[in-house]
Amino acid sequence: MNYPNENPFASTHSLDTNPFEDPVDAQSSNQAARLEEIRQRELDLERREQELSQKQEHIRRHGRNNWPPFFPLIFHSIQEEIPQASQPLITRLYQLWLVLAATLVVNMVACICILASGSSNGGSDLGSSIGYVIFITPLSFLLWYRPIYNGYMKEQALYYYLYFFFGGFHLLFSVYMIIGIPSTGSAGLIQTIQAFTKPSLPSAIVGTVATVGWVVQGLGLAYYYRQIWAHHKAAGHSVEKAKAELATHGAKAYFTRG
DSSP states (O other): OOOOOTTTTSSSSOOOOTTTSHHHHHHHHHHHHHHHHHHHHHHHHHHHHHHHHHHHHHHHTTTOOOSSSSSSSSSOOHHHOOOOHHHHHHHHHHHHHHHHHHHHHHHHHHHHHHHHOOOOTHHHHHHHHHHHHHHHHHHHHIIIIIHHHHHHOOOOHHHHHHHHHHHHHHHHHHHHHHHOOTTTTTSHHHHHHHHHTTTTTHHHHHHHHHHHHHHHHHHHHHHHHHHHHHHHHHHHHOHHHHHHHHHHOOGGGGGGOO
């Protein structure tokens, strides 16, 4: 129905295209966009092929082993091997192990500073701190981190008991390092306080960082130790089950995924 005041020449629909646009220019622009999209897809395909070839070469040389990255000895993948519900916990434990490894290095640097400041116990501290870096770093991974990693992956009692034993020992070691008794290789509280009172600013600063590292990883591991103990009890693990698993699978099960 037309109204008296309605403009008979008005259109209720807008033009879909610009009637004054050169159709050749529009076609060229669309073609350039499609060519750019194809180029991006080709680059993405080349990148994926390169990643795949690198993975294949890694598997050919090391099998599936991917850890440590500089010399792969074992396969370590929280996302692939740990049930999704337990992945956050194992990730936090791995991060705490990394904090431990970094703290051991910082502790060694602090002991170097203590020796340089003229401490009579500096030589003993430095020697012990170097030993901690060499031995505690790999042993902590193998004796308490890897067992609980395997425990949540395989849900076997034996790994939990290994973790509780060596993890408990590590908690005691952490308290020992936090205290910082002179000539023990620890730049903990006592050593740091002595560095502040001497004063020896480099020793005090690096010792403070080391002490904080020992406290952070110690408290974190104590928190998760309790959480893992509760999970262990709820799962119904027992010494009898651990003995049966050891008799069935043997020690080689520690290094296998099944």
